[in-house]
Amino acid sequence: MAPTIKNKTIPIQPVFDHSALPNVSRMPDWIRQSLAQDDYAATAGHVHNNRLNTVCESAQCPNRGECWSSGTATFMLLGDICTRACGFCAVTTGRPLPVDLDEPRRIAKAAEQMGVKYLVLTSVNRDELEDGGAAIFAETLKQLYQMDAELGLELLTPDFRGCQEGAVEQLAQALPESKRWVWGHNVETVPSLYQQVRKGSRYQRSLELLEQASRLSNVETKSSLMLGLGESTDEVLEVLSDLRNMGVTRLALGQYLRPSRHHLPVREYLTPEQFEQYAVDAKAMGFTWVKSGAMVRSSYHAEELL
Numbered sequence: 001m002a003p004t005i006k007n008k009t010i011p012i013q014p015v016f017d018h019s020a021l022p023n024v025s026r027m028p029d030w031i032r033q034s035l036a037q038d039d040y041a042a043t044a045g046h047v048h049n050n051r052l053n054t055v056c057e058s059a060q061c062p063n064r065g066e067c068w069s070s071g072t073a074t075f076m077l078l079g080d081i082c083t084r085a086c087g088f089c090a091v092t093t094g095r096p097l098p099v100d101l102d103e104p105r106r107i108a109k110a111a112e113q114m115g116v117k118y119l120v121l122t123s124v125n126r127d128e129l130e131d132g133g134a135a136i137f138a139e140t141l142k143q144l145y146q147m148d149a150e151l152g153l154e155l156l157t158p159d160f161r162g163c164q165e166g167a168v169e170q171l172a173q174a175l176p177e178s179k180r181w182v183w184g185h186n187v188e189t190v191p192s193l194y195q196q197v198r199k200g201s202r203y204q205r206s207l208e209l210l211e212q213a214s215r216l217s218n219v220e221t222k223s224s225l226m227l228g229l230g231e232s233t234d235e236v237l238e239v240l241s242d243l244r245n246m247g248v249t250r251l252a253l254g255q256y257l258r259p260s261r262h263h264l265p266v267r268e269y270l271t272p273e274q275f276e277q278y279a280v281d282a283k284a285m286g287f288t289w290v291k292s293g294a295m296v297r298s299s300y301h302a303e304e305l306l
Helices: 040-047 063-067 102-115 132-147 164-174 192-199 203-214 233-245 272-285
Strands: 074-077 120-125 150-155 181-184 219-227 249-255 288-291
Touching: 074 102, 102 132, 120 132, 132 150, 132 164, 132 203, 150 249, 164 203, 192 233, 203 219, 219 233, 233 272, 249 272, 272 288
Parallel strands: 074 120, 120 150, 150 181, 181 219, 219 249, 249 288
Antiparallel strands: none
């Protein structure tokens, strides 16, 4: 069934001025982007020949060379145009194209061609859709498990603004009870930076979605933050505490890297030692899977278990 569109004006949140914070332009030596290797072209072929979008390309992920060379990719549902204009994100903002109902079939086909054993599904925000895009997530799950019932899979969903409960219920029905799932949703930054960094999003809404997903018996929840946007250590630790209180057990912490001069500037490059300390703090709080480092992204090495 095709998603419906709701006639609703999306409010624009005011921008909080963090211009007094320092703007750091020089990238430190410890930040290195991976180069493409042997299997990169094969992965690119499967993605492009099936007319699919990936967050790897759309968000300019610095790990694309490493991941695509190992035959993995994070497929991005619902097109490559987002209804929100987050200050950190390289994904195009605008009026999305109509929902492509054949996209789930093509994703399953690409996954089969690539021979993947673990897959991450994400999407742009589609605030104009009545269900926020949940139906496409559910249909993609159906197609993938008809292709390979043993496939390991992680969801990295938007917040489904205005229809969270319905989206969680719809996806819960599509998740086989016999398997253990990872449901990711990224809070991205600390609450004081939300109006500038995550326009159209609300910190509490993201926490509520993670809490609802955590209640599902066969789901383990995950979240991620970008660091270096002007947050304090105390603010980061408070967010980690909030995530644990919502039942989140998996955590990814990475360095924000400015996609272009039109995006928010980097305020700080964290040292490897700072990332390691956050990992120690997170494990002490009870997170069971932690990735913390400059090049870590939310789906980086998602298939690994701690």
